[in-house]
Amino acid sequence: MSDAKERQELAVASAIASVQGNPLESAGAEVSATEFRNALSRAVTPVTILATDGPNGRAGVTCSAVCSVCDAPPTVLACVNRKSFANGVIRANGVLTVNWLSADQRELSDFFAGVGGLSMPERFSKSQWGTLTSGAPYCKEAMMTLDCHVVDAIEVGTHSLIFARVMATIQADGRLPLAYYRRAYATAHPATS
Template sequence: MTLTDTVPPHAHTAHIDPLVFREGMSRLPSGITLITTGGPAGQHGFTATAVCSVSDTPPTLLVCVNRNTSAHDHILAHQCLAVNVLAQGQEHLCSAFSSRKYTMAERFALAHWQTGTTGAPLLEHALVSFECRISRVIDTPTHSLILATVEHVQWCTTAEKGLVWFQKNFALTQKINT
């Protein structure tokens, strides 16, 4: 059972121009993920950078899902999701999963997928994939904040660089020897 909380629409009023906020946030590098789900209504997914670790006991991720995203209601209905972290060379998937000009079938046809134990599609050759069940949803006026308990983790042993979004463009991670 998912617990749902609601944040009042005007709990805190910010006085920062949204464009200024977006420009500032563009300087915070973010991993690029494909959030996917599967179930009776089929496969659905979208590109997200608003994902972070909450805890390792139990392993939990926070996934922020825009309520206008076509996959939003399917994720909540299926009660499961996968967080597929993109690697170098998967930029085309980021673009396709963030564009409304592609149908879900067309998006998923661009890569090879495995079906996880929850039914969520797992991207082959992703840097890492986290298969999760939804444990709690916090509703805000624009997004659902999903706390997802991780049930399975798999990673690609050949992918060397992660794909990130930085200053409104793709960038790659690089290890620094210290």
């Protein structure tokens, strides 16, 4: 194992142990859940829909906790509440798409977040969906989609950290991203010098 990989694995293990209440190093006082949520509400996060289909059914969920892990191999991380119906279905199917929504898809985000109490088939009927190589559905109006296979999942607190290997990408031109900022939808424009 390379030194860089060993350091990376140690850093991840340390971070997970710290979150799980077993810090490898002593830490300061913890902040409350409310203070933590208030602080993170100031971070701009992408709005995505994670979608899956397979032997265990079709499901999707709005997710703003998605990030890249590495590009060799291309891997992303999605944090999904363990109480979410989609969590178990994604993990059981072993495939998912990560659909980065466009600025005009706020309503779709709400539907997959559970607003309106729509069933899964009703949620999927609110947009045009296709199927990718993995068998997972992708939103045809999304700004970008990653087609993925689940490679690992770790339970941390209330969430599953789902690691997924990216097998293919679809990108649309001319669309602005949907983001979440200060508990409201937002979008982004390139900064000018």
